Amino acid sequence: MLNPVARNKKTFVSAVIGMALLGLAGCSSDGEEAIEPNPLPDFNQEVKVHKVWDKGVGSGQKDSWLHLTPVVSGDRIFAASASGRVTALSSATGKEKWEVDLETRITGGVGAGEGLVLVGTRDGQVIALSERDGKQLWKAPVTSEVLAAPQVERGVVIVQAIDAKLIGLDAKDGEKLWQQEVLQPVLTLRGTSTPRISDGVVYAGFSNGEARAYRLDTGIQLWDAKVSVPRGSSELERMVDVDAEPLISSDRLYMVSYQGNVVGLDRDSGRVLWARESSSYESMTEGFGNLYLSDAGSVVSAVDQRTGSIVWSQKDFAHRSLSGPAAFGSYVVAGDFEGYLHVISQVDGRIVGRTKVDSSGIRSRPVVVDDMIYVYTNGGDLTALTIK
Template sequence: MVGVMAVVMAGCAGPSKPKPAELAPAASLLAVKKVWSASIGEVGFPLEVKLVGSDVYVASSSGSISSLDSNTGGVRWTADLGKKISAGVGADGEKTAVVTTDGELVVLQKGKRIWQQKLTSVAVTPPLVAGGRIFVITPDRTLIAFDSETGKRLWQQQRGSDSLVLDRAAVLFPAGDTLVAGIGGRLVGLNPLTGTQRWDIPVSVSRGTNEVDRLVDLMPGVSRLGSDVCLRAYQNAVACVSLANQKVIWSRAANGFTGVSGDDKLVFGTEADGRLLAWRRADGEVAWQLATLKWRDLGTPLLLGETLAVPDSAGLVHLLSKTDGSSLGRLVLDGSPLGASPVLAGKTLVVVTQKGGVFAFRPE
């Protein structure tokens, strides 16, 4: 079955799409310098750059996995699986996990392969490595838990029955002693030891008259403060929910397909047309919106203190004020779109492009 995301993105790139306006000259209000760069090989899968302490874990489509020192760019270790990768990277500092395009979960320790297990299907969501276990969610929303030392399958749960799902990573993260997964338009809390359900929060409901329009899914890239989580439902809504109370705090209609970022005051996200919105975290009211980057296929924003880093499909990273979206600067990479959402390691911004360039920036 063709993934929905592939169909939707093809539609967005059609001839009817408006041409973006010319960019104004880059502002220079924020002094940022490139401190190191590396090359890992082409990234053509939904890479998640995993940060554990000062270590950054990255991977290429061809099967190369690396752990880099975010301070210097030095290679701590690198491994070549000899197989193409479909999902990764999951890591906890000891174990590193990816899924290959032939549906195999591969686990390494300090760069050495220690076990592999065949999955029921090819996953595109990075494995979650936590609590001595490795959790995998497949496109049909089957959740599987493995012992991280031995590879023993501990439990497996079919959590959804949707006939059409996004060809994109799902929401999967730990919250205290609970495993949280996005299943359709719901956040589901599971006992990580047994896979039994603890709670279920309906974030967004299905609408529309055909199968594609009725699709609802939660997008990776969430803003979490304690037990409160803000996130996006694909082309439907942005919402904040309380995991502690198992309820939706607020929900606002929004038409986008990337994750969100935020702090205790604001939540930031980009719409399908390239508008950047800031919602008040307390009540979901729009604090401000920016239209100067419309039609630039913006990615998930990353909040860096008082600055927002917003990537676009031309391979630029726009540095904006979180207060009003005004331009502070612009980072130019290698001309290819980002292959993963940016991450912040201490004061170092790390970005990876589809060409496989890894670039690290710090304020001067």
């Protein structure tokens, strides 16, 4: 059961982030004016964004500050709404394959693989559905609310809960195989990094600014590293949460923290190869030898993967609450709080395209598979787009 102190703590900090750091227009709770978002920037259109299909898949995530990102597995895309609806669609046409209502609040998802569709709930449950027909296969309790998408590989489901516990479950029946725990700071952002699995190793980031690697089968810790070290006199200043998903590229692992650093790590040892000051809670993408990240102020930057040096920065989206970026061909795409999808050149960061997807806003990072971009809006609209 979720510790009520932790829940209150998370809710308070989430409100601070929502009103102050994300820069939405209006007044904050103490009467001070919040930072105004930049107006839509002018640009010379070089590409057109075409809608292939769109489909309503429930009530979305509204103003809950969740990141319920769809996932593509095989020829299907799976999406979940906060109200409990999980939908499977053809990734090519948007035709519905199945839909189920779990009648519970979904806060973490969606994960898919090995025939499973996985979501986490507010009351600390992990639910596994069949990819084929949506039938519930099992439900397993974990230690607290799940805000990150559960992951599965080699018969093990990995769950990272909001109380900084990392749990391995048997993919057949949800039985607990192992559990690891990291000491949590007094205050954290309301968010959890989604673990990544590669070659039998689980890579995870935590709210204390650490990155850790574990064996997938046993949960034995292989190494730990500091992404960021807390600094400052107050607990708010000392927050260095790693909420973004780790990015794996060849023999390196890249991670970014809030009020801390973006770092390049050696995958085998956790040795820090380079570190650059940054502040972000959105996941990164890569291309052309660069990392692309959207920071807490919605400045998009390209960072050289070898050295950590800044290649370019695009500041025209400041305080527009950009989603995490996704690479598409030679472009980077990201959504904003007004529901626009922006297209940026990977070469120099110039804006080359834009389209309005949905006025409810785009918080979840776009999903790119082959020649399609999938955008899930806060209001529950799932849209497939392509760029020409």
